[in-house]
Amino acid sequence: MIDKDTITHRHWSLRVGRADPETRVAPKTYGEIEVSLNDLSQSITNLVLTPKGSVPTEPEKGVDILGAIDKHPDIGIPYLAREIWDAITIWEPRVIVEKVTISEISFAHFKAEILWRPAEGVVSELQVTEVTFNG
Numbered sequence: 001m002i003d004k005d006t007i008t009h010r011h012w013s014l015r016v017g018r019a020d021p022e023t024r025v026a027p028k029t030y031g032e033i034e035v036s037l038n039d040l041s042q043s044i045t046n047l048v049l050t051p052k053g054s055v056p057t058e059p060e061k062g063v064d065i066l067g068a069i070d071k072h073p074d075i076g077i078p079y080l081a082r083e084i085w086d087a088i089t090i091w092e093p094r095v096i097v098e099k100v101t102i103s104e105i106s107f108a109h110f111k112a113e114i115l116w117r118p119a120e121g122v123v124s125e126l127q128v129t130e131v132t133f134n135g
Helices: 036-049 073-091
Strands: 012-014 033-035 095-106 109-118 127-134
Touching (some): 036 073, 036 095, 036 109, 073 095
Antiparallel strands (some): 012 033, 095 109
């Protein structure tokens, strides 16, 4: 169990143990936390991987990845980029999105590269969060 009184960071969250896409093995993360920029990056990843409509109390939270299925890449990729940009802008006020780039890894597998910076603080250089997902 984590003693919250010992955490000295303003921004923190429990670490999410996502399975590696190739090996399908999830790291053991019980009791570990993410702080500072890692917390913001994890929050962005969580938001991108949350299907829109899956949060009962906030149905507009997340990204509508399914809206890009069966669309030509000329339509689907800009749609995904806009969905990701809008979701982060609305639901993660701690960051400012600078650029979202979507690339197709293989059929129905995409990678989103999100360039962002913290909304306030001393760190002003751009950060990059990469999220891989299946369409």
